[in-house]
Each structure stands twice: as C-alpha cells, then as structure tokens.
Amino acid sequence: MKWIDISQPLDETLAHWPGDTPFSYKLTYTKEQTGSVNIGQMTMSLHSGTHVDAPFHFHNDGEKILDLELDVFIGKARVVDLSSFEKIDEVALSQVDLDGVTRLLVKTSVPNRPNHFPNSIPYVTADGAAYLSSKGVRLIGVDVPSVDALDSKELEGHHALHRHQIYILENLMLDRVAEGEYELIALPLALKDADGSPVRAVIRPMKEA
Numbered sequence: 428m429k430w431i432d433i434s435q436p437l438d439e440t441l442a443h444w445p446g447d448t449p450f451s452y453k454l455t456y457t458k459e460q461t462g463s464v465n466i467g468q469m470t471m472s473l474h475s476g477t478h479v480d481a482p483f484h485f486h487n488d489g490e491k492i493l494d495l496e497l498d499v500f501i502g503k504a505r506v507v508d509l510s511s512f513e514k515i516d517e518v519a520l521s522q523v524d525l526d527g528v529t530r531l532l533v534k535t536s537v538p539n540r541p542n543h544f545p546n547s548i549p550y551v552t553a554d555g556a557a558y559l560s561s562k563g564v565r566l567i568g569v570d571v572p573s574v575d576a577l578d579s580k581e582l583e584g585h586h587a588l589h590r591h592q593i594y595i596l597e598n599l600m601l602d603r604v605a606e607g608e609y610e611l612i613a614l615p616l617a618l619k620d621a622d623g624s625p626v627r628a629v630i631r632p633m634k635e636a
C-alpha cells in the first residue's frame with residue numbers, strides 16, 4: 428500500500444495564525460551565481476502547516492522539540508471521524524473504539540483548507556484528555572490549527588494533554604482519509620530549542636491480518 432500524504436503543502440498561500448510569521452521560500456543563491464547549485468531558504472512560524480507542539484510552546488519549563496520521544500510519532504494510528512461533535516470531550520470520544528489506540532487522528536467538522544485560517548474550531552477538553560489517557564493514547568492529531576478554541580489564552584486542552592503526556596499534532600489533512608487503522612510517520616525535525624516543528628505526516632492503511 429502506498430503512503431498517503433496528510434500534510435499541508437508549504438507555500439506562500441499557507442494560512443498562518445493571525446499576526447504570526449507567514450511562510451516564505453526564496454532562492455538565496457542561483458545556480459548561475461554559485462556556478463553549481465540552487466540554494467534556498469525558508470521563513471515560517473513553527474505553528475503553521477502540519478506541526479508538532481512541544482510543551483515549551485505553552486509552558487516555560489516544558490520540553491523542547493528535541494526532548495520528545497521519537498517512538499510516539501511512528502507507528503499504528505487510528506483515524507476517527509468526530510465531525511458531528513463541537514468538542515473533543517469524553518462524550519464524543521466514547522462514541523469511538525479506542526481500545527489499544529496509542530495514536531489517534533481526529534477528523535473534525537472543519538473543512539481542511541490549508542490556505543484559510545478557520546473562524547472557529549472544535550477543541551479538546553480536560554475530561555477528553557483524561558479519557559484519552561485512560562485508554563493509553565500518547566498522541567492526538569487534529570485537522571485544525573489548535574487543540575484549543577482559537578481565542579483561548581488558558582489553553583486548557585494543551586495543558587491537560589501535557590499533564591497526561593499526550594503529544595499534539597495539528598493541521599493535518601484528513602478530508603480524504605477514511606476512518607480506520609493506519610501506520611503513521613510524523614517526525615518533528617531535530618530542533619534543539621524549539622517550541623514546535625513542522626512535520627511531513629504520512630499514513631498507510633494497515634494490512635488486514
């Protein structure tokens with residue numbers, strides 16, 4: 428089975444958090460200038476596109492990207508559709524089978540439009556995070572820019588997930604993905620001091636036993 432790209436494409440049209448750094452790529456040196464190669468550079472917020480939040484994003488003493496466990500970002504994952512719910516809480520999560528799930532990818536009601544910052548999104552509640560933890564979940568991925576309401580300053584969802592050692596993956600593209608069992612690879616870059624990192628997130632259906 429082929430790998431499916433569930434990452435937002437990084438280009439100048441990529442949406443970013445209001446007031447944050449837009450994405451840009453430019454050629455610093457052309458092949459004509461160097462005599463051998465094109466060399467590019469990019470500028471972006473670490474919270475644009477498909478990315479991982481490090482605990483340091485919302486916690487001054489929190490782990491940075493390079494401190495995170497790699498194993499959590501590679502392995503079996505379940506995609507579930509919670510598009511009929513306004514919150515990712517215990518009520519919504521108890522509608523889906525989470526037995527044996529370590530990595531959970533959630534389809535929400537928000538259309539996956541990488542070039543458009545949404546007005547409002549479903550968010551993870553503290554009881555939702557506790558429920559995920561009781562099921563043994565270590566990573567939650569969502570198809571929206573945050574696991575909290577966009578106007579939240581308390582970031583209750585981020586903090587609750589962190590208390591339960593659940594990693595956070597945001598801005599996935601799950602529109603064309605069916606519910607089910609997949610393998611996931613979504614590795615953050617080896618960024619030592621960073622509060623977040625872009626990832627190339629890919630999945631492929633698990634082979635039937």
Ligand SMILES: N[C@@H](CC(=O)c1ccccc1NC=O)C(=O)O
Binds near residue numbers: 444447572574597
């Ligand atoms: N908490 C959000 C990001 C966030 O809040 C944010 C990202 C970039 C610039 C500003 C932000 N929030 C600010 O007030 C997240 O889930 O990554």
